[in-house]
Amino acid sequence: MQLKVDASAVTTTQPVKVVVPAVKCSNKPFRREKKIEIIKTQQCGWGAIALETIGKDDFVIEFVGEVIDDAMCEDRLLDMRQRRDQNFYMCKVGKDFVIDATFKGNACRFFNHSCQPNCRLEKWQVDGKTRLGVFASQTIKVGMPLTYNYRYHKRENPLSLVVYLEHICLEPVVIFRNLCPSADVVMDPYCYSTAFLAFQLYRLVD
Numbered sequence: 001m002q003l004k005v006d007a008s009a010v011t012t013t014q015p016v017k018v019v020v021p022a023v024k025c026s027n028k029p030f031r032r033e034k035k036i037e038i039i040k041t042q043q044c045g046w047g048a049i050a051l052e053t054i055g056k057d058d059f060v061i062e063f064v065g066e067v068i069d070d071a072m073c074e075d076r077l078l079d080m081r082q083r084r085d086q087n088f089y090m091c092k093v094g095k096d097f098v099i100d101a102t103f104k105g106n107a108c109r110f111f112n113h114s115c116q117p118n119c120r121l122e123k124w125q126v127d128g129k130t131r132l133g134v135f136a137s138q139t140i141k142v143g144m145p146l147t148y149n150y151r152y153h154k155r156e157n158p159l160s161l162v163v164y165l166e167h168i169c170l171e172p173v174v175i176f177r178n179l180c181p182s183a184d185v186v187m188d189p190y191c192y193s194t195a196f197l198a199f200q201l202y203r204l205v206d
């Protein structure tokens with residue numbers, strides 16, 4: 001599996017000088033990424049595991065991808081629906097600001113969701129630009145799957161939700177059965193619609 005990375009189109013993975021947000025000053029720049037392996041999981045497609053012990057609150061990896069606006073995001077969601085894609089790699093960072101790791105990204109695009117994750121996403125301001133870092137929320141041992149909570153949300157534009165719901169109802173899917181046994185992610189397992197795609201946008205909006 002090869003991902004194309006176009007440096008001009010993605011947020012960078014290079015170490016940079018970090019301006020830590022005043023409110024959340026933890027003085028931890030995006031340092032070296034941790035060693036990670038991409039593996040085929042039993043039930044969640046591809047996933048990522050730690051290849052080294054990761055300390056609590058350590059920087060793990062940056063979430064990189066193409067920066068797209070809401071309109072482009074909508075277009076891509078429609079394309080995904082037509083292709084019947086089941087894996088989604090978008091993170092909504094703010095209004096008109098989505099990072100899409102579908103076509104361009106790094107190992108972070110393989111981190112699966114868990115309601116009891118060992119990592120968390122943080123939004124940082126770096127030299128005036130918003131960047132997403134994945135940090136360990138606990139000590140992570142070698143071989144452990146790397147997960148964070150996708151924080152699904154409902155589509156904000158109810159109109160588009162209605163339109164999409166009319167159009168699609170695919171095969172039943174049961175998701176998050178493996179890493180997410182609890183019921184705090186509510187999905188309709190019988191209607192795999194674009195409404196569902198909307199849930200698949202990770203949310204990091206304040």
Ligand SMILES: C[S@@+](CC[C@H](N)C(=O)[O-])C[C@H]1O[C@@H](n2cnc3c(N)ncnc32)[C@H](O)[C@@H]1O
Binds near residue numbers: 086087176
């Ligand atoms: C960011 S991708 C993660 C990598 C993905 N598993 C793959 O094979 O490329 C997100 C997608 O992985 C799948 N996924 C993530 N977490 C999952 C979980 N806990 N259980 C089942 N599928 C999961 C869903 O299809 C989701 O849209």
